[in-house]
Amino acid sequence: MSQHLVAPSLLAADFTQLAAEMALVNRSQADWLHFDVMDGRFVPNISFGFPIMEAVQKLCQKPLDVHLMILEPEKYISAFRDAGAAVITVHYEACVHLHRTIQEIKASGAKAGVALNPHTPIELLDDILEDVDLILLMSVNPGFGGQKFIYRTIPKIRRLKDRLIERNLSPLIEIDGGVGLQNAEELLKAGANVLVAGNSVFGAKDPEATIAQLKAIGEEVYKF
Numbered sequence: 001m002s003q004h005l006v007a008p009s010l011l012a013a014d015f016t017q018l019a020a021e022m023a024l025v026n027r028s029q030a031d032w033l034h035f036d037v038m039d040g041r042f043v044p045n046i047s048f049g050f051p052i053m054e055a056v057q058k059l060c061q062k063p064l065d066v067h068l069m070i071l072e073p074e075k076y077i078s079a080f081r082d083a084g085a086a087v088i089t090v091h092y093e094a095c096v097h098l099h100r101t102i103q104e105i106k107a108s109g110a111k112a113g114v115a116l117n118p119h120t121p122i123e124l125l126d127d128i129l130e131d132v133d134l135i136l137l138m139s140v141n142p143g144f145g146g147q148k149f150i151y152r153t154i155p156k157i158r159r160l161k162d163r164l165i166e167r168n169l170s171p172l173i174e175i176d177g178g179v180g181l182q183n184a185e186e187l188l189k190a191g192a193n194v195l196v197a198g199n200s201v202f203g204a205k206d207p208e209a210t211i212a213q214l215k216a217i218g219e220e221v222y223k224f
């Protein structure tokens with residue numbers, strides 16, 4: 001059995017065929033649906049918000065993994081929870097009072113995640129590690145799908161994994177940006193346990209088969 005999770009990213013889906021895309025995700029072995037919220041301020045792009053999330057929530061049977069690339073995310077936590085978020089991840093770089101925001105996410109009933117931009121060192125999370133359910137490492141600069149994977153993410157995952165082992169903690173390590181069949185094995189071996197995949201899934205000839213392959217790679221990794 002595979003021990004890692006695969007989360008296709010809605011950002012890369014065909015919005016003219018939203019119901020069909022969500023039916024595909026439902027049929028697939030995907031564990032979560034990744035939902036990217038961008039505000040045009042924290043990142044130089046605007047994606048989608050509550051009305052789309054409410055529609056997606058009705059169509060999608062998988063838990064919604066909400067990645068907030070917005071300033072002042074604390075203002076919207078209960079609204080995202082009400083709209084159906086199972087996991088809410090906020091950026092370290094966007095939170096003035098991260099500890100408080102993480103507690104508010106947990107109090108809402110959602111799992112709480114913290115995300116780091118590619119240049120933000122994992123050491124800055126030392127005093128919040130105990131409190132989070134998930135750590136999202138961006139492997140591209142946030143704001144757009146379809147970008148090239150930043151290779152330095154691999155040693156960063158290893159460093160984070162070592163830190164967590166030292167501290168006897170086990171939040172999920174999620175990798176987001178440029179993830180696909182070409183690097184999934186290396187990511188899992190380094191210590192990742194949630195793979196977000198946008199273009200590599202929705203841009204594939206057979207997205208369902210690609211999700212199955214992303215899950216199967218894990219089975220190989222975990223055989224040893």
Ligand SMILES: O=C(CO)[C@H](O)[C@H](O)COP(=O)(O)O
Nearest residue numbers: 142143145146177178198199
């Ligand atoms: O947070 C994101 C971008 O900021 C997306 O989740 C990410 O880009 C996924 O898309 P792809 O797999 O195509 O890189």
Ligand SMILES: [Fe+2]
Nearest residue numbers: 034036067176
């Ligand atoms: Fe994302």
